Amino acid sequence: MDNNNSLETLPNSSTDSQQTIFSSNELRALAELVFPHWQELPSLKELDERYPKRNLPQGAMVNRVGPSPTGMMHIGGLYVALVNRRLAKQTSGVFFLRIEDTDTKRTVEGAYETIVNALADYGLTPDEGAIRTPEGTFKEVGNYGPYSQSARKHIYHACAFDLICRGLMYPCFMKEEELQHLREEQQGLEIRTGVYGKWAKGRYLSYSEIENRIKAGEHFVLRLRATGIYSETISWEDQIRGTLTLPQNDIDVVLIKSDGMPTYHFAHLVDDHFMGTTHIIRADEWISSVPLHLQLFASMNWQPPQYTHVSAIQKLSETGGKRKMSKRHDPEANVEYYWKNGFPRQAVIEYLLNLANSDFEDWRRANPKAPYTEFNVALDKMGQAGPLADLVKLESISRDILSSIDINELYQICYEWAAVHEKDLAQEMAKDPDYACRALDIERNSEKGAKRLGTFNDLRPQLAPFYDQFLPSANELPFPENVTVEDRNKILSLIKERYSDQDPPEQFFERLKSISSDLGFSPAVKDYKKNPSLYKGHVGDVAAVVRVAMFGSTRSPDLGLVTSVLGKQTVANRCNRVIANQSA
């Protein structure tokens, strides 16, 4: 990188002759003063060699997600990660994870693991950056690292050194109170607040003053010497929003904080250049910063990436109405919430995909079995308004997924969930996975296309009755009142006697009918309704008795299917315990 940006060519907004103009020797001395260990810094040339241009096919997108390890993983972060990753994959590009931990005060222990785990759990493992190994440990992969900003200080400093040498960055000693006063004064004057133009006091410092203050150990930050003109605009193409036009940046923003860490803006410039990011897809709160970012890239003579801004998921519907999704008050802002509350991860992903491109739904209907990765995400199909989280819709998607995935896969994820949230159930499942599968599979492939599982919360009611230990005790069974104990026992005796596991499940109802007529119940509900006095009841009442005895509940899936899973022995046992209980 050569120094062709000499001071004279800078289009500075304030042609204020009072500003200190340094000679290039002074600038060099200043840079060395700011970075006493400058000799240890890599040169820009070395960095360019260390991080060569990526060798990727035409049109490949290199993009990234850059969460801060400040606590939980936000659902909006997952959303942005999903979109970025899909786009990278679709173009044979690269998706990487960069941990943006430049704010040492805010970084939280364990948050790094939370991020990596969330991406791994949701199938969004990055190509580069921190990943979770199959053994469950963490490591960093990729040739453009390190991928944590806190470990890249020397790179930022190398670039900062260059900017100081070229007069585009300068030290500023203003303290918090001073900045506060400045802001108040500007507010009193009813002008824009901020460090710009004549308000940028650091621009007026003489070399000797700077030297003295630095040598005295005074704290300082490094600010950009902004080159934008506020009354003029800059435009760029946002792939979601089209052409965006904003005033040029004339604020001397902080680029290096007093602790030596870069701010987001500077880290973005340096990292996304050397990491070869081609597309920045991020939340829309960054729109206002694009003029600054463009200026930063120009100041280094680097090719800027393409910026596009997505509206993050912001609100949630509640009984009260709408409000902003808040980390503190809305548990569903946290990615963990969904799994905890029984939503399969794939459902969350597909729901997010649906928010991103609403035609995903149509695609899914047309391709019920295809993996979601076959769907093509398109930026220009993304909505501009912030979508509202809708758990009811999520559940509907979840139900579709749980009813369409392969039974073995269903067993897997159910078991994985139960192992954490329903431990006793999981234990039983593991004893005989095949049995659990048959129980889970009930009615899934029938013509009726029953979708019994909405979320994992439906797992227990669906599965537990297949295990004796979860059944209510015999005297707690909710038998209907309208069938006498005597009839109940007769019914169950006959079931025990006549049930055969050779019967096809459809046969079961025929058995119920014949038992009904043998015991004076009407085999057809219609007949009973015509002449109630002729019967003790109807086949439905008989079925209810059997249902309670078999399933411990007045509600169950098809009895023929239930009994065929239970098997002859269990059917007999369950009849016996009731009969025994009554006669006792």
Added chain:
RNA sequence: GGCGCAUUAGUGUAGCUGGUCAACACGCGGCCCUCUCAAGGCCGAGAUCACGGGUUCGAGCCCCGUAUGCGCUACCA
């Protein structure tokens, strides 16, 4: 305060360069199926496209203004 982004039925969205464009999904209601519960099938109620002006033969779709929400205006990202 300044600047920016957004605003289509309860919710999420679709509506291409202005002329069946008010559609789809979830939810809600009813009916059907039916031995229970779900699921499924069918039907239906919900939006004068935030509001007010324009431009036009004609506007969710273009322009201006207003309102509301959100964002930025930090040595947070």
